[in-house]
Structures are given as structure tokens and as C-alpha cells.
Amino acid sequence: MARTFQVGDTFTHVRQCDRLRPVYYAGASGDYNPIHIDPEVGRLAGFNGVILQGLCTLGWAVEAVAVFVGDPGLVRRVKVRFSRPVLPEDTVTFQGRVTAVADGRMSTEVTATNQRGEPVLRGAVVETSLG
Template identity: 40%
Template sequence: MTPITQQPRYDEIAIGTELPEHTFTVRRGDLVRYAGASGDFNEIHWSERVATAVGLPNVIAHGMLTMAQAGRVVTDWIGDPGGLLEYGVRFSSPVVVPDDDQGAEVRVGGRVTEKRDNNEVVVAITANSGEAKVLTRATAVVRLP
């Protein structure tokens, strides 16, 4: 992801302002690295046999990894991770990660839906993998200069 060159300013942002969309690729190796970093070694994130035995279509990405990718789009947009005041999501569909060199793509974008006092804006986040919406009720509250 290319870092932004100028942080958005509250007085220049309008309701409806779109955040730059970004596409993340998630491969099985990424899941192994995330498992090591997070301590989440649940077998549904690396064993196709276990994932399909519990009714999943295949190995799935960690929900928190997907959430982190979506949050990164917001913090990259504001240029300051410390400006993120609130962040929440609901997981609606898993990111299915095939065992190939292509992996899965997660497309993340957002739109300003509200301006508040104290230079705060609310961002509605969208995240999709294939045709599936993988996050719902995904919102962030950020403070802008």
C-alpha cells in the first residue's frame, strides 16, 4: 500500500468522501505467519481437512487479520494511527484461502458518513472477498487535524 502524501483535514472532508480502496492478497503462508504472531493456531486456519470437517468450504483467514487489514486502510488514509478513536466490525462471511499461489483477495474501502464535533468523522468500511461481504457494521471514528 502506498502511504498517503497529505493527511486529510477535517474542514476539507465532506460526508460522502470516499477512502482509497485497497486490495490485499491473503495466501496460506500469510495465515501461518499471522498464527505465529497472534498465537491463534486454530486448525481451521491451516488444515483443509479440519476446516471442511467442521463445514467450512476450505481454510479460512483469521477474522482479526481481515479486521486489521480493513483498519489499516483507515489509518493509512488519516496518516496517523493515533487518530483512530473507535473501531468495530461484525464478521459476516469468512475469507476462504485456497491452497494455490493466488490466495484470496480482500477489497477494502470506506466512505465518510458523519462529521462530529471535535474534528471527528465516522467512516463506514466495506470489505469483500470474491462476491462475499466479509465485514458488516464496520465503522471507524477518527479525529482529523
């Protein structure tokens, strides 16, 4: 039986950015921007070291929705606005809320905060098909 979704349905998804995640993501994505792999460059940019690639944070947001709907193949469209970078050792909590369900599609708004309560992602919208 297919799962049904309603406007107002919510979910939470948590990811930990371990110390090596920016390096692993650089290898997987080819994004070797020095701010992601060289702590000195990160410090020169005003951080305490490297920062996680934004596309990895976006990937985690999409993963949160995919887990919620039960199939990553249902994701159709993504819009995102980054608020601040994710740092190694950050714990990122994604909160999702269904905002629309119509015509075989669903829109979900996703926000994310780090363990300090600082927003790292705002106004993200992930659109999915419903089977």
C-alpha cells in the same frame, strides 16, 4: 497543511490473502485455532481448507482507514460485523465512506467483499481523531 475530510468522501483498499497468511497471522497473534492452520479441520467445518483469522480481516479494514487518514495513531474506536470468512487466495476489496465529521472526530463505514463479490465484512465503523 492538514487534510480535510467531508461526509461522503470514499476510498478503496485491496489486500490479497496469500496461502500462508493464516499461518503467519497465527504466529504473530497466538491464534492457533486449528481451523486457521489445519486444512482437514477447515474441511470438517464446511470450508475447502483453512480460513483467515477474523482479527486479521479486521486489521486490514483498520489499515484501510489508517492509510486514508494518513496516520494509524488516529484510530480511536472500531466496531465490526463479519459476514463470511476470508479464504487463502481471496482478494479482499475494502470500500470506505466517511459518514460523520464533527468535534475533531470522524466516523467511517467500511465494507469488504472478496473477488466473487461476496461480502466478508459489513457495517464496520472506524472512528478516528482528526489531528
